[in-house]
Amino acid sequence: MDKIIVDKSKCVGCGECARDCVASAIYVDGGKAHLRTGCIECGHCFAVCPAGAITMSSYSADDCGEVVPMTAIDSGTLLQAMKSRRTIRQFKDEPIDREMIDKILEAGRYAPTGANSQNVAFTILGSKQESIERECVSLFRKGVGIGAKFSAFLRNMDINDSFFFKKAPLVIVVSGHDAVNATLASAYMEIEANSLGLGVLYSGFFCSAAKMLPKVRKALNLPKGHTPVTCMIFGWPDVKYKRVPPRKERKVTVL
Numbered sequence: 699m700d701k702i703i704v705d706k707s708k709c710v711g712c713g714e715c716a717r718d719c720v721a722s723a724i725y726v727d728g729g730k731a732h733l734r735t736g737c738i739e740c741g742h743c744f745a746v747c748p749a750g751a752i753t754m755s756s757y758s759a760d761d762c763g764e765v766v767p768m769t770a771i772d773s774g775t776l777l778q779a780m781k782s783r784r785t786i787r788q789f790k791d792e793p794i795d796r797e798m799i800d801k802i803l804e805a806g807r808y809a810p811t812g813a814n815s816q817n818v819a820f821t822i823l824g825s826k827q828e829s830i831e832r833e834c835v836s837l838f839r840k841g842v843g844i845g846a847k848f849s850a851f852l853r854n855m856d857i858n859d860s861f862f863f864k865k866a867p868l869v870i871v872v873s874g875h876d877a878v879n880a881t882l883a884s885a886y887m888e889i890e891a892n893s894l895g896l897g898v899l900y901s902g903f904f905c906s907a908a909k910m911l912p913k914v915r916k917a918l919n920l921p922k923g924h925t926p927v928t929c930m931i932f933g934w935p936d937v938k939y940k941r942v943p944p945r946k947e948r949k950v951t952v953l
């Protein structure tokens with residue numbers, strides 16, 4: 699079956715779909731839109747069609763919701779909120795609602811991916827969170843013992859039993875073939891989580907440990923060919939920041 703189906707009785711032949719198709723996979727002939735090969739199922743034709751004449755055969759559009767432009771969010775408030783976002787490492791002992799988890803995952807699902815590959819996966823550690831953390835802690839205790847001889851950063855590190863996940867209620871590993879796609883999905887998820895009042899910690903340490911520990915990689919059971927790109931720790935912040943810390947000057951070059 700074709701990826702895109704044009705209802706010829708609704709199509710008005712305006713050509714908006716063809717003009718906006720990145721793959722040039724749709725064209726207008728005889729006053730109607732037609733599909734040729736090369737469609738990447740990005741849904742631009744579906745989204746732009748003024749007549750609602752297009753359906754995407756592999757997808758349901760039931761849960762997509764209405765268009766809300768980003769301009770609905772005041773840009774000054776958004777910018778200041780992004781500057782005020784902090785990495786959270788102290789969490790309250792409180793669970794996160796399923797609906798909130800769903801919203802976070804939905805934000806990740808809708809992040810852009812190169813060529814619309816949508817090849818990003820989300821692994822919730824759930825019942826394995828504790829056992830996986832134990833493995834990682836054990837590895838780090840050994841490794842840091844050696845590294846501490848050379849690095850003050852490692853010497854100061856307290857690798858306690860909750861070193862990786864900070865007793866947070868939700869840990870999601872975001873994986874993919876492509877680090878950029880998974881990273882963008884993670885950033886979307888963080889912003890959505892923050893807007894729900896949740897705090898987030900990216901655990902680079904966990905990703906390093908996971909790469910070194912076959913047992914952890916096996917437990918994660920990621921899709922074939924995926925590497926863990928980010929490990930995101932979510933929970934209710936048990937810390938409140940009173941001011942925005944300064945940053946280095948922007949490095950901007952105008953050519």
Ligand SMILES: Cc1cc2nc3c(=O)[nH]c(=O)nc-3n(C[C@H](O)[C@H](O)[C@H](O)COP(=O)(O)O)c2cc1C
Pocket residue numbers: 783784785786787899900901902903904
């Ligand atoms: C890719 C990535 C990996 C990180 N890994 C860790 C980590 O393993 N442990 C940790 O405590 N913080 C980690 N962080 C948080 C950074 O230390 C933090 O973003 C930085 O110090 C700036 O603080 P801010 O996020 O509050 O602005 C990580 C951040 C990023 C983006």
